[in-house]
Every structure is written in C-alpha cells, then in structure tokens.
Amino acid sequence: MKAFTLLSAVLSAALVSAQAVHVGTIDNTTVLPEDLNGSNFTYPWPVQLYRFSSQRQDLEMAFMDVAPKCKPNGKTAVLLHGKNFCGPTWEQTARVLAANGYRVILPDHVGFCKSSKPQAYQFSLQQFGFNINGLLQALGIKSATVIGHSLGGMTAARYALMFPDQVDELVMVDPIGLEDWKAKGVPYIDIDDTFKTESASTYASIRGYEQATYYVGQWKDSYDTWVNMLVNIYKGSQGAAYAYDQALVVDMVLTQPVIYEFGLIRPRALLITGDKDNTAIGAQWSPPDVRAKLGHYDVLGPEAAAQLKNGTGIHYPNLGHAPQLSDPELFHKDLLGWLSK
Numbered sequence: 001m002k003a004f005t006l007l008s009a010v011l012s013a014a015l016v017s018a019q020a021v022h023v024g025t026i027d028n029t030t031v032l033p034e035d036l037n038g039s040n041f042t043y044p045w046p047v048q049l050y051r052f053s054s055q056r057q058d059l060e061m062a063f064m065d066v067a068p069k070c071k072p073n074g075k076t077a078v079l080l081h082g083k084n085f086c087g088p089t090w091e092q093t094a095r096v097l098a099a100n101g102y103r104v105i106l107p108d109h110v111g112f113c114k115s116s117k118p119q120a121y122q123f124s125l126q127q128f129g130f131n132i133n134g135l136l137q138a139l140g141i142k143s144a145t146v147i148g149h150s151l152g153g154m155t156a157a158r159y160a161l162m163f164p165d166q167v168d169e170l171v172m173v174d175p176i177g178l179e180d181w182k183a184k185g186v187p188y189i190d191i192d193d194t195f196k197t198e199s200a201s202t203y204a205s206i207r208g209y210e211q212a213t214y215y216v217g218q219w220k221d222s223y224d225t226w227v228n229m230l231v232n233i234y235k236g237s238q239g240a241a242y243a244y245d246q247a248l249v250v251d252m253v254l255t256q257p258v259i260y261e262f263g264l265i266r267p268r269a270l271l272i273t274g275d276k277d278n279t280a281i282g283a284q285w286s287p288p289d290v291r292a293k294l295g296h297y298d299v300l301g302p303e304a305a306a307q308l309k310n311g312t313g314i315h316y317p318n319l320g321h322a323p324q325l326s327d328p329e330l331f332h333k334d335l336l337g338w339l340s341k
Helices: 002-018 087-099 125-138 151-162 191-199 203-213 223-234 239-255 259-264 297-307 328-339
Strands: 025-027 048-054 057-066 076-080 103-107 144-149 167-173 269-274 311-316
Touching (some): 057 125, 076 151, 087 144, 087 328, 125 151, 151 239, 167 328, 191 239, 223 239, 269 297, 269 328, 311 328
Parallel strands (some): 076 103, 076 144, 167 269, 269 311
Antiparallel strands (some): 025 048, 048 057
8 A cells, every 4th residue: 555655646746747847037128139030020019038948949939918908807818829820910809808907918939920940849739838838937927818719729728738727718719620630531741841831931822821711702901911920931031940840830730639638628618710710731732532521610610619518619600710800899799708707
C-alpha cells in the first residue's frame, strides 16, 4: 500500500510538472521598431512584448492590453486570432467588450504578425496553449474568458482542455478542427510543398479565398485592410520565415483536430458558426470526391455544439467563416447576451 501511495504521489507530481508553464516577462518600455518581426502594420493600441523561452529559443509574443472603458467588471477577455488574421482583426470586438467593463488581451501567436518567426519550432495547439497561459500569468491574470476565431477557436478549445480551471467562459467562432480531414481522405502533403504555396501568396490569392469562404462571395472595402496586412508580411523583411511558419501551422491544424475531445470540455462554452462557412484544410489539393465531403459547417456546427456538455450553439444561416466581421452588430449582440447570462 505504501509503495502504491508513493507511486501515485510521483505520478501526480509528474503530471503537475508536465503542465507547468515557464513564465517570461512583460516588456512595455522598449521603443519598438516600426517593422516589428516583419510586420509594419499599425495596431489600434500600443504593442507590448511578452519575452519568454520556448523550445530552447528566446521568443517574443506581441500583444495589446486594452483597459475597460467603463466601470470594470473584474473580468478579462483573451481574443485569439485565426491563421489569416492578427490581433487587430478583433478590434471591433475588443472595443465592444471594453465598453462593457472587460479588460481585453489581444496576442499575436508565435509565428504570426508582430511575434517571433522561429524556424526550428514544433508548432502544436498545446504549445500555443502554454504560450498564452504564460502571457496571462506574466500579466497577473488568473482566469479569463477565452474567445477564439478559426485557428484561434481551435486553440481556445485546446486551451480549455489544458487549463479548465483558468477559463471563465469559452467562445469558439467558426473554429477549424471540427472534422478530421485526413480521416475523410485529404492526402498528406510535404511541408516543403506547403511552403511553396504559402510563399506564392498574393493579394489576389488571399482575397479570392477569403471572399469565397469568409464573406459568402460578398466584399467590402474594409476587408482589404486585413488582406493587405497579410500581404505586407508575406512580402516583408521576414517574408520567407513567415511563409515557412505558416506551412508548419498548416501541418499542425491538418494533424491535430479537436472534435474528438469536445465532449471533455468543462468550462461553460459557446460555439458560433456560419452555415455557409466551407473552410476545409486540404480541400484544394484533394480529389473531387473527397472535397465534396468537407467543410459543411451547417452540419459540423450543430453536431459539435451537441457534444458540449456545458455549452450551446448559435449558427447563422446566411453567414460564412467570419461573422464577427461580416455582421458585427448581430455577432456582438449574441456574444454579449450569452456572456451576460
């Protein structure tokens, strides 16, 4: 019995150690260059840096920290961006939340935007989770409302699985990973080939994809802001490094679906999807019969929401992959309504 007790203690200690986050430091005093880690895009609030060590490398995670614009409600919201976006894409939502008493943190993931572009990094949703948790700990934030879109929604789901007691509420907006693309027949392609595709990204290719998938064929001049934000990084001072990191991210999302664990998510959760979203990683290089099976969010959204034991789903019949941008008034009404319950 003593041996069993000792073994249990050792295993428990190992699990706690395995979940330990190495916390870095916040740098909000250094005058940052205009072209920070390959991005010269102007952010709506001052950019700060979270400096930390990860996988034997010294890295920087850029982020914005927005104070409440009314009486603080004591809550913090963390907004996680998708693959084709950066922290500023959440600007409208951040302003709405700040106007309702939230402190809002908007990080750029490692490998994206104004954050470091490491070239020898094991990208995983778990690693993103550790990075975000380290940032929050460094800021003295013990728990937060975690809101993520697309890749950010996929990351938010993983974060809630990793740190359930540190998530006040979870909101996933058209997350990817609601289906296992490889299991449905998407061929695996080499990272070097994905790198070539990412390196060839242009205004036309990015807009074409987003118009068809994010905005249901519609286009507003305001959407150009986000396309040009990406083009400037792909063609900027760290363009090759950025394209390679994006290739690694494609490999990550293709091989790490989260749908199998939706039933294990403990925090109160909201899943928002657009029925006309057709996002499917690998569809573009899949044979027609496989492509036809992928990206049906009108089915995937309700099915995933039904798996949430402490959650609910909202789906928009006429919206695509980015409802927070295509119909922000409706999105924010529903978001605030759910958060206030």
